[in-house]
Amino acid sequence: MADKFSHIHLHTEYSLLDGLTKIKKLTNRVKEMGMNSVAMTDHGVMYGAVEFYKQALKDGVKPIVGMEAYTTTIDHTLRPERSKLETFHLLLLAKDEEGYKNLMKITSIAHLEGYYYRPRINNEVLAKYSKGIIATSTCPAGELANHLIDGDMEGARKTVKWFKDVFGEDYYLEVQRHNYHLHIDPTSPPEIQAEQRKMTDYERIITAGVVDLSKEFNIPIVATNDAHYLNKEDASAQDVLVCVSTGKQVSETKRIRFIDTPEYYVKSPEEMADLFPDMPEALTNTVEVADKCNLEITTLGKWFFPKYEVPNGEPAEDYLRKLAYERLPQRIQNVDEATKIRLDYELGIIIQKGYAPYFLIVMSMVNWANSQDIITNTRGSAAGSLVSFVLGITTVDPMKYYLPFERFLNPFRPTPPDIDFDVSDVRRDDIIHYIADTYGHEKVAQICTFGRMLARASARDVARVLGYPYATGDRLSKMIPPPKQGFPIDISKALVANPELKAVYDSDRDAKKILDLAKQVEGSARHISIHAAGVVVAPTDIREFSPVQNDEPGGSKIVTQYEFHACEEVGLIKFDILGIRNLSILGSAIQNVVETNNIKVNLQTIPLDDAKTFEMLGRGETMGVFQLSGGGMTKYLMDLKPTRIEDLMAMVALYRPGPMAVIPEYIERKQNPGKVRFLDPRMEKFLSASYGLIVYQDDLLFCAIDLAGYTWEEADKFRKAVGKKIPEEMAAQKEKFQSGIVANGQTTQFAETLWTLFEPFQSYGFNKAHAASYGMVAYQTAYMKANYPVEYMAALMTAESGDIEKISAAINECRRMGIIVLAPDINESFVGFTIVKNEESLHNQAIRFGLSAIKNVGKAAIEVIIEARKDGLFTSFVDFCQRVDARKVNKKVVESLIKVGALESFGNRASLIDSLEDIRNKTKPRDNGAQIGLFGEEEEELAKAATVSITHTYTHLPEYNEDTLVGLERELMGFSLSAPPIHEMISELAPYKTHRIDEISADHLPKDPVKIAAVISEVRVVITKKSSAEMAFAKVDDGTGTLDVVVFPKLYAQTRLMWVEQKPVLLTGKIDSRDDKANMLCDAIETIESVKGTQGNLKISIPEGTNTNTLKELKEILMAHQGEQKVTLSFEGKTRREVEVPFGVTWNQDLSRKIAVALEKGRSAN
Secondary structure (H helix, E strand, C coil), X not given: CCCCCCECCECCCCCCCXXXXXHHHHHHHHHHCCCCEEEEEEECCCCCHHHHHHHHHHCCCEXXXXXXXXXXXXXXXXXXXXXXXXXXXXXXXECCHHHHHHHHHHHHHHHHCCCECECEXXXXXXXXXXXXXXXXXXXXXXXHHHHHHCCCHHHHHHHHHHHHHHHHHHEEEEEECCCHHHHCCCCCCHHHHHHHHHHHHHHHHHHHHHHHHHHHHCCCEEEECCECECCHHHHHHHHHHHHHHHCCCCCCCCCCCHHHCCCCECCCHHHHHHHCCCCHHHHHHHHHHHHHCCCCCCCCCCCEXXXXXXXXXXXXXXXXXXXXXXXXXXXXXXXXXXXXXXXHHHHHHHHHCCCHHHHHHHHHHHHHHHHCCCCEEEEHHHHHCHHHHHCCCCCCCCCCCCCCCCCCCCCCCCCCCCCEEEEECCCHHHHHHHHHHHHCHHHEEEEEEEEECCHHHHHHHHHHHCCCCHHHHHHHHHHCCCCECCECCCHHXXXXXXXXXXXXXXXXXXHHHHHHHHXXXXXXXXXXXXXXXXXXXXXXXXXXXCCEEECCCCCCCEEEEEEHHHHXXXXXXXXXXXXXXXXXXXXXXXXXXHHHHCXXXXXXXXXXXXXXXXXXXXXXXXXXXXXXXXXXXXXXXXXXXXXXXXXXXXXHHHCCCXXXXXXXXXXXXXXXXXXXXXXXXXXXXXXXHHCCCCCEHHHHHHHHHHCCCCCHHHHHHHHHHHHHCCXXXXXXXXXXXXXXXXXXXXXXXXXXXXXXXXXXHHHHCECHHHHHHHHHHHHHHHHHHHHCHHHHHHHHHHHCCCCHHHHHHHHHHHHHHCCCEECCCCCCCCCXXXXXXXXXXXHXXXXXXXXXXXXXXXXXXXXXXXXXXXXXXXXXXXXXXXXXXXXCCCHHHHHHHHHCCCCHHHCCHHHHHHHHHHHHHCEEECCCCCCEEECCCCCHHHHHHHHHHHHHCCCCCCCCXXXXXXXXXXXXXXXXXXXXXXXXXXXXXXXHCCCCHHHCECCECCCCCEEEEEEEEEEEEEECCCCCCEEEEEEEECCCCEEEXXXXXXXXXXXXXXXXXXXXXXXXXXXXXXXXXXXXEEEEEEEHXXXXXXXXXXXXXXXXXXXXXXXXXXXHHHHCCEECECEEEEECCXXXXXXECCCEECCCHHHHHHHHHHHHHHHHHC
């Protein structure tokens, strides 16, 4: 039956949450069943076309690229009432490349112009782009089927005639048989039985009508099965997908229910013959259709660069070479012969491979960004290119830092170079607009990506649609290990990795049912979204290469329907433009410095040996520094005491699983140069900067080239092989590598030792050029914080204004630094955090809180307030209400501003809240709608009188108490500026702590229990499923960070009254990791009262590097407070050293404060 049938109507997973079939399984299954061709016809889109095309050819199956389009008989751009909206289905198949390109245009127009619940086209669009396309009348949702079901034979004839006229011999009438009548279950709900009988009638009516019309118009009939899943047993899993999509449960009857007739699978030719014994020609006609379809995507595997306009029409290659030589002495002083040779070498490869236009295009983007004061950085292997450096594309000198060009581009690389371009995240859209303006909006799109149903989400979704309580799916989901290093774990692997999950799976029928279905649906495409970085530019209309659509219905961003691999496959040139928050912070900080000091900081010329910067990092003051903040990294930096930018580059590379084990040795060799050694003298040239240690993945490649005789082509294959961790490839590479080592003068034992050193870097080794680029940005952020602290922290808080935890941490950092953060003020605050003069603050500059960080105060309201302020500061609450538009600055906005203290200059918060309703009721919009007028009187005198009247009736109430004020601020800002600083609140507990929260990391879990002094910021009490006992999940904050705490039932029952928000506590417990995040399993909780009531040993943590003067001051403080309580000094460092003080003390708050001040002062002095 191999030549008797072809599936030409079939949905894959790219009919999002409607189709279940995976492409790779589809082509294999089709081939197993003896069919030579298969179509992919997803709903309104071509998402998987390239993947399908390539996979089918690989498996020896002819690919038929198509789409089940949505059509309308009216203007597709109109948006009628939904009840009057008519949308039909139409099957379209590409015969050839012209048809394929027309399909791309049709789906693009449907999305960009016709999207209204569905992406629609009308007959005019269809006729215009009909060439090279086969059409069929499709399923019961088709226009023809609707006429036949309605008994409108005349309408049916008109429809058939129109399609016959447009498509000629490429128009087919379609019939389907799903045997609804065989699946009617007398015990099922009546509405389900009724629907099955209705669909039985519909298919009978459609088939009879199609047969008549076929004879009348001499149009062939094709039989299809409208497959939505691969195998019959997949029906339940596909039903789950539909329920996930529609928000329904499986048990609901009023919903889309393929499940009641489980016939929508990929049937064999024999099964189709059994369905249509009376219409054998309808089956063979599908083969006729398949034979007509001979698509060849000719752009596949080629590259099409957008046209770069070179001045004076000069060849791009000549212009690139000229620019490179002109700019070389501008970028590198004292150019030596080696640099000239390297530049010639790189230019030769770039030009020979035809990539000169690409470099010129990227250069123009960077130049434009620089001209607009947009901070940029180029990450990845591109930083290894000297040409990129001299053109200004990259910021790191590859000659200085020994970065290889070949890792980026070599003569053997089969694909174009890939320059990853980081930009300020708030300016990314500006750069994309520039590209579109330069090359043409019709040629530019952002790249799509697909959100997929990963294991954890699948378990939750399946449990939900099956009707289980939320806790059931949540419990199973949490038992599935989280992704590691960005790689998700599937359910099958999870069952092996977690014995607890396997035990539940084996013993609990419900859990097994959920997980078995979750296995079937996991990995399915769930939704389309925008790739974080990818942008493509075509030489002509983008729709010649990829179909496009809006990022969301009604959205303004154009995205490809092909994901980034497919975009590259069809020849589009991709630019990775990633928005990075820290680059925005750098840009804002530089602008702040201009405004406060009239100095323009040039990041390319700042000194790279700034002592103040490295001293700050050595003290562990890393909050807000790119790549270097966080507990584990901070601890290592304090041990390392970095003195050069290479140290930062190395730390960026080493601080990850595997290579992290090298950090202590790196620190040891830096502190003791005599311990630096090289396993082979040939390694010194590429390992000298890292003290003889392997730090980067590139070091593996240098070893392979210089010690084992590899070429760069072989080294590149070696890199890819070890990265994939495929055992067979690894074994082959190991044998080749070790043989090369021995052949080039070393021993087998040396080769074995070197391979062992490689192992931590094979999966997690960092690209050296990437580490260099990120290390440079890390240094730049640290430099700005160290030298312009107020400006930097204001920029940081503006950028993070939407993240309560980060703002809270930044405010605590400002307090530590001596920077005053002022409450929001209606006459002084802007959108972001701004700098104001304040003699009590660091550098006589304080930071004023930004309005955007206040809950309920949106952009529109802020713009109105700032615009009104241009006419003068607000003089009173009444004046404020008069001058702002009450529709945008509504009651909720004003209440929020009052509660956080932004209007305190007009009265206390209690009085303003009490007066708000009355004052707003006496104001209304002026007739012109531009401003708010008082009573609406036109006469100035009456307006003044009215103002006086309101002022006189103004209520003056006592202010709220401190707890209420703090609560209001926490409610609307996430923290309180009125509350005492956290370090003061926990000062009496701080001496008992063993760790700060910022010293705790999921990557570096302490083995022993820890003690944390912190304030409880959040408590959530839950009931356990097994024992119905109460337990709690809390969050605590110590001013350096926050930590999640788990309080099990036994402890919670004993300490329930202690778990109160804003209470200072001392917690003891073991640190655990969940979802790659550290949390504490609490064993004990103590309060200030309980700690003071004990006569236990008092432990004072002494930071590493505390100087002698500070220790003398501490001794004097302790001697002035002598008493009975024993004291131990715990000296922090690589090895903790404890010293008992030979006398006791009397502990009180005054002593606690003096100790904290002395140690903090000593820390700052270092």
